[in-house]
Amino acid sequence: MKVDEHRTSVSASAPGKVIICGEHYVVHGSHAVAAAINKRAKVKVSTADGRSSTISSRGVNVSLDSPDRSFYSIKSIAKKIFSEHGKPRAGVKIAIDSDIPAGSGLGSSAAVSVATAAALIGFVGARVEPAKIVEAATCGEKEVHGNPSGIDIQASLNGGMILFNKNSGAKPVPLDRSLQFLVVYSGRQRKTSELVDKVRRMRDRYPRFFERLTEASSFLSLEVVEAVSSGDLPYLGAIMNMMQSSLSWIGVSNRMLDNLIEDVLSEDVYGAKITGAGGGGSIIALPKPEKGSAVLKRIALRNKVSFLCTIPQRGLRMEEA
Numbered sequence: 001m002k003v004d005e006h007r008t009s010v011s012a013s014a015p016g017k018v019i020i021c022g023e024h025y026v027v028h029g030s031h032a033v034a035a036a037i038n039k040r041a042k043v044k045v046s047t048a049d050g051r052s053s054t055i056s057s058r059g060v061n062v063s064l065d066s067p068d069r070s071f072y073s074i075k076s077i078a079k080k081i082f083s084e085h086g087k088p089r090a091g092v093k094i095a096i097d098s099d100i101p102a103g104s105g106l107g108s109s110a111a112v113s114v115a116t117a118a119a120l121i122g123f124v125g126a127r128v129e130p131a132k133i134v135e136a137a138t139c140g141e142k143e144v145h146g147n148p149s150g151i152d153i154q155a156s157l158n159g160g161m162i163l164f165n166k167n168s169g170a171k172p173v174p175l176d177r178s179l180q181f182l183v184v185y186s187g188r189q190r191k192t193s194e195l196v197d198k199v200r201r202m203r204d205r206y207p208r209f210f211e212r213l214t215e216a217s218s219f220l221s222l223e224v225v226e227a228v229s230s231g232d233l234p235y236l237g238a239i240m241n242m243m244q245s246s247l248s249w250i251g252v253s254n255r256m257l258d259n260l261i262e263d264v265l266s267e268d269v270y271g272a273k274i275t276g277a278g279g280g281g282s283i284i285a286l287p288k289p290e291k292g293s294a295v296l297k298r299i300a301l302r303n304k305v306s307f308l309c310t311i312p313q314r315g316l317r318m319e320e321a
């Protein structure tokens with residue numbers, strides 16, 4: 001993608017994601033499966049009237065040059081891109097408009113990082129290439145998550161469904177037919193880095209057991225790919241339930257999430273689990289064929305943020321500015 005060097009405004013949008021199998025274990029070398037969802041972050045980068053540069057989101061406006069931690073991921077992405085390609089002489093406005101709830105385990109920060117990186121790279125007149133986007137977005141994600149596996153960025157960038165491993169990267173999972181998941185946000189925000197640290201402590205305490213769980217997570221992620229390609233939804237649901245037990249064992253579920261999952265499992269679904277870091281955030285469930293809308297209707301009575309998501313969804317998109 002080559003963007004006209006003289007544009008005064010560039011926009012990009014990128015989706016959030018769900019992790020279907022392998023979260024946390026992916027940090028320790030397991031395969032994992034993730035998919036882009038139908039909620040997106042849009043970022044518009046444009047020339048400001050004066051010389052000062054700003055970031056705005058949901059009515060909050062901060063200076064791009066202020067040293068405080070607000071929007072630190074965006075600041076570090078901008079710093080990286082400007083240091084490589086030169087800072088525009090005029091001020092720059094970075095406007096974020098996202099419909100992905102923050103801290104919900106739905107990949108909000110990665111989607112904002114990917115869209116920001118792509119829009120800024122286009123804005124400075126450089127080629128908008130996947131490797132450059134990943135490099136810049138990772139720089140932003142490290143500010144938020146410490147040492148992310150990279151799965152969120154790859155799911156957001158590529159769209160569709162991916163099989164991911166932090167050593168071998170992302171491979172698209174071919175989908176012959178679309179899949180529908182129910183997503184329910186628990187309403188509780190949490191910090192991914194704290195949960196990743198908690199899991200690391202668990203690994204240090206039970207290293208051999210943890211290693212076996214990581215191998216099982218890898219195996220089950222490959223089985224998810226099989227189940228998806230053969231259309232074996234009951235098996236996919238069974239894998240999700242199995243993974244939920246494993247995630248619960250390593251300490252990232254809690255009473256509230258267990259209750260939410262139990263409630264959803266009483267409906268017409270094949271399986272349900274935490275998606276992402278846990279501790280709060282969101283859960284996903286796999287409804288039985290044709291049952292998604294009815295399940296959502298009942299679940300939505302008890303949960304404010306719940307929606308159906310059809311997979312595949314598009315990844316990064318350059319938008320009309």
Ligand code: PMV
Pocket residue numbers: 019022023024025026027105106107145147148149150151152192196275276277278281
């Ligand atoms: O972005 P979250 O909160 O959905 O979690 C990302 C998934 C983890 O495996 C917990 C962390 C990682 O870097 O892969």
